Amino acid sequence: MKNSDLLHETYSALSANKARSGLTMLGIIIGIASVIAMTAIGQGAQNSVSASIQSIGANLVMIMPGATRSFGGPSGGRGGAQSLTVADADAIASQVSNVAGVVREVSSRAQVVATGTNTNTSIVGTEASYLSVRNVAIDEGSFITSQNVTSGEKVAVLGPTARDDLFGVGATGVVGQTIRISGAEYTVIGITVDKGGSGFSNADDIIYIPYTTAQRYLSGNKYLSEIDAQATSSDASTQVQNDITDLLLSRHNISDPTKADFNVLNEASIIATASSVTGTFTTLLAAVAGISLVVGGIGIMNMMLTTVTERTREIGLRKAIGAKRKDINKQFLSEAVALTFIGGVIGVILGWLISFGVSYLGILQASVSVSSIILAFCVSAGIGIIFGYYPARRAAQLNPIDALRYE
Amino acid sequence: MIEVKDIKKTYKTGDVEFEALSGVSFTIKDGEFVAIMGPSGSGKSTLMHILGALDKPSSGTYFLDGKDVSILTDDELADIRKDKIGFVFQSFNLLPRTTVLRNVMLPLVYDGIEQKERENRAKKALLLAGLDEGHFLNLSNQLSGGQIQRVAIARALVNNPSLILADEPTGNLDSKTSEIVLATFQKLNKELGRTIILITHEQDIAEHADRILFIKDGLLEERATHIKKIASQIIKHI
Numbered sequence: 219m220k221n222s223d224l225l226h227e228t229y230s231a232l233s234a235n236k237a238r239s240g241l242t243m244l245g246i247i248i249g250i251a252s253v254i255a256m257t258a259i260g261q262g263a264q265n266s267v268s269a270s271i272q273s274i275g276a277n278l279v280m281i282m283p284g285a286t287r288s289f290g291g292p293s294g295g296r297g298g299a300q301s302l303t304v305a306d307a308d309a310i311a312s313q314v315s316n317v318a319g320v321v322r323e324v325s326s327r328a329q330v331v332a333t334g335t336n337t338n339t340s341i342v343g344t345e346a347s348y349l350s351v352r353n354v355a356i357d358e359g360s361f362i363t364s365q366n367v368t369s370g371e372k373v374a375v376l377g378p379t380a381r382d383d384l385f386g387v388g389a390t391g392v393v394g395q396t397i398r399i400s401g402a403e404y405t406v407i408g409i410t411v412d413k414g415g416s417g418f419s420n421a422d423d424i425i426y427i428p429y430t431t432a433q434r435y436l437s438g439n440k441y442l443s444e445i446d447a448q449a450t451s452s453d454a455s456t457q458v459q460n461d462i463t464d465l466l467l468s469r470h471n472i473s474d475p476t477k478a479d480f481n482v483l484n485e486a487s488i489i490a491t492a493s494s495v496t497g498t499f500t501t502l503l504a505a506v507a508g509i510s511l512v513v514g515g516i517g518i519m520n521m522m523l524t525t526v527t528e529r530t531r532e533i534g535l536r537k538a539i540g541a542k543r544k545d546i547n548k549q550f551l552s553e554a555v556a557l558t559f560i561g562g563v564i565g566v567i568l569g570w571l572i573s574f575g576v577s578y579l580g581i582l583q584a585s586v587s588v589s590s591i592i593l594a595f596c597v598s599a600g601i602g603i604i605f606g607y608y609p610a611r612r613a614a615q616l617n618p619i620d621a622l623r624y625e
Numbered sequence: 626m627i628e629v630k631d632i633k634k635t636y637k638t639g640d641v642e643f644e645a646l647s648g649v650s651f652t653i654k655d656g657e658f659v660a661i662m663g664p665s666g667s668g669k670s671t672l673m674h675i676l677g678a679l680d681k682p683s684s685g686t687y688f689l690d691g692k693d694v695s696i697l698t699d700d701e702l703a704d705i706r707k708d709k710i711g712f713v714f715q716s717f718n719l720l721p722r723t724t725v726l727r728n729v730m731l732p733l734v735y736d737g738i739e740q741k742e743r744e745n746r747a748k749k750a751l752l753l754a755g756l757d758e759g760h761f762l763n764l765s766n767q768l769s770g771g772q773i774q775r776v777a778i779a780r781a782l783v784n785n786p787s788l789i790l791a792d793e794p795t796g797n798l799d800s801k802t803s804e805i806v807l808a809t810f811q812k813l814n815k816e817l818g819r820t821i822i823l824i825t826h827e828q829d830i831a832e833h834a835d836r837i838l839f840i841k842d843g844l845l846e847e848r849a850t851h852i853k854k855i856a857s858q859i860i861k862h863i
Contacts, residue, residue, distance in 0.1 A: 223734045234722055535718040538679060539732040539780070540707020542700050618679050622718065 219545045228552045231525075239557060242521040245514030246561030246601070247568060250594045252507035254569025254586060259576060260500025262584035267492045271485065273413060274421070275352040277318075277449040278485040279459050281310075281466070283441075284478055300441040301479040306466060307445045314447070314461045316454035319347045323444040324432040330425060332384040332397040339380050341399060341425050343432020351448040359393040359408030362428050366407075370430040374404040378412045379423035399425065402435050452486055459484040514561070515601040522554050522609035533613050534621025547614040554606020555599055562598030566591050627653040627676070627788065627820075632685035632695075634671050645671040646682070647843040653822065655787070658814040660823040660834035668843040670792075673824045677712060677790045678705040690787050707735055711781025715793035717773045719765040725751065725776050726761045732784045746783055753817070754779035755809050771802035778809055782819075789813070789821045795830055807833045
């Protein structure tokens with residue numbers, strides 16, 4: 219039997235019962251489409267999580283104080299200890315290799331007042347390098363300069379949300395105005411660009427002041443609440459993390475690393491953790507979609523078994539006029555594979571359309587990967603072979619005499 | 626040339642053995658038109674299945690064109706059916722919703738013959754079987770019983786078989802169409818020298834053949850002896 223004959227037989231067999239072929243195919247279409255759409259949405263979620271982590275700065279290594287410890291007393295919680303100093307930051311900048319920049323930070327929350335309105339927001343005492351390390355851009359005016367830091371000037375740079383809260387949404391001419399933070403007067407020297415984000419971790423609801431000013435007027439001590447170091451590349455970030463840990467351990471005279479009074483977090487490892495979480499969800503979604511694909515495959519098997527029974531006499535005749543087992547086997551197997559393959563093609567298109575719709579409606583930037591499409595094709599053809607094998611074998615093994623007599 | 630020597634066929638269902646053929650021997654020469662006749666349960670269907678290479682005898686030999694068919698494997702039997710045998714069934718067994726031409730071409734599909742050649746041979750066979758060219762592209766379910774059986778005869782002819790096996794070919798036809806179909810067989814035998822075996826349980830159908838093999842209880846009786854028996858029975862009654 220030639221391949222062209224096989225194609226023709228398959229076509230006429232499937233088109234002889236269009237409604238049944240279509241409904242059976244629908245099972246595969248839904249299965250493949252949901253696998254494609256679910257993995258695309260999962261991938262999109264993963265990308266968006268990585269992107270939002272990366273928006274706090276690329277290749278970042280963050281050093282935070284550890285928990286306060288007093289013998290026998292309660293723990294003050296992570297970040298509560300006063301253990302990081304400006305000298306630590308200087309040492310990191312001068313002694314650790316592959317560090318592109320170091321930022322000193324003193325964070326707190328405070329009540330801020332301007333022209334009669336007031337808000338409670340987070341105040342970050344920092345320095346000029348914050349811009350490049352933490353991926354922040356200036357929209358209007360200028361950022362804190364090293365001059366501001368050295369002389370401990372009372373200047374402030376507002377995040378767009380803080381600006382909106384204090385001066386009204388989209389207010390202009392804010393640079394040069396005066397605000398009061400915890401009672402002291404500060405001159406606004408700049409506004410940062412909108413970073414996006416909302417809720418508790420709004421990166422725009424923030425006010426930057428020089429860290430020296432924050433130490434003097436807000437925290438009242440010489441400690442830092444965070445040091446950020448930027449590694450020169452993502453490959454170097456682990457080395458930078460390890461070197462900083464070693465350096466600070468020796469500077470703080472701690473021999474047991476488990477008793478360190480600081481924590482060093484690597485952004486790359488945070489992304490890896492977040493990716494593994496979203497990856498797990500993607501796998502879960504794909505597995506659920508995969509179940510519908512298996513159900514679709516069972517539908518194929520069901521239809522093929524019915525077809526074989528219906529066409530018993532035809533099989534008998536074909537055998538009587540010289541068809542071998544493998545001819546019959548091929549014929550029915552190719553019907554099953556044709557169903558799943560066409561279903562797979564339509565399913566891929568449908569899945570892609572769903573992903574496109576999700577992206578278009580702005581729910582999530584879903585990304586359809588080529589590998590998931592190739593996988594879907596292979597899986598759908600494989601399902602055709604697996605679920606078509608048994609009915610085809612049954613057809614091929616029919617005894618021609620019994621098959622011809624079949625009523 | 627068909628040589629059947631002492632063929633036996635036993636079926637076993639559970640513990641019960643049933644002998645459908647109990648040692649049948651005969652020879653059919655090329656170009657003969659032979660009827661195998663017998664009542665139902667006589668073993669004629671079993672004999673037809675063996676002659677048609679659909680089944681194998683339990684013992685004995687069956688030579689078709691000098692080849693022992695009784696010892697072949699399933700796939701080899703399929704090849705014998707494809708190359709040497711043409712079947713005509715009582716219930717026609719055409720593919721539904723398929724054109725007459727494609728139905729007749731079907732045996733050639735399994736022979737791997739080119740499409741153009743297939744069409745030529747199928748058209749030739751259809752004309753030999755006596756079907757008008759106007760019906761070639763009709764669907765098989767648009768034809769009358771007589772036309773359908775002629776399509777089936779054409780399908781049996783198309784692979785140029787050594788043997789045409791017709792199993793009760795007129796069983797589903799009225800007497801007028803039966804005559805036409807039987808005349809077609811006679812024409813194929815006389816004019817084209819085809820070897821034809823006609824299996825039937827009806828005397829008047831069997832009489833269209835040149836020779837009748839009568840089978841009863843799995844054994845062959847010469848036609849002559851059968852007539853003698855009937856004659857003696859008639860005489861008894863008188």
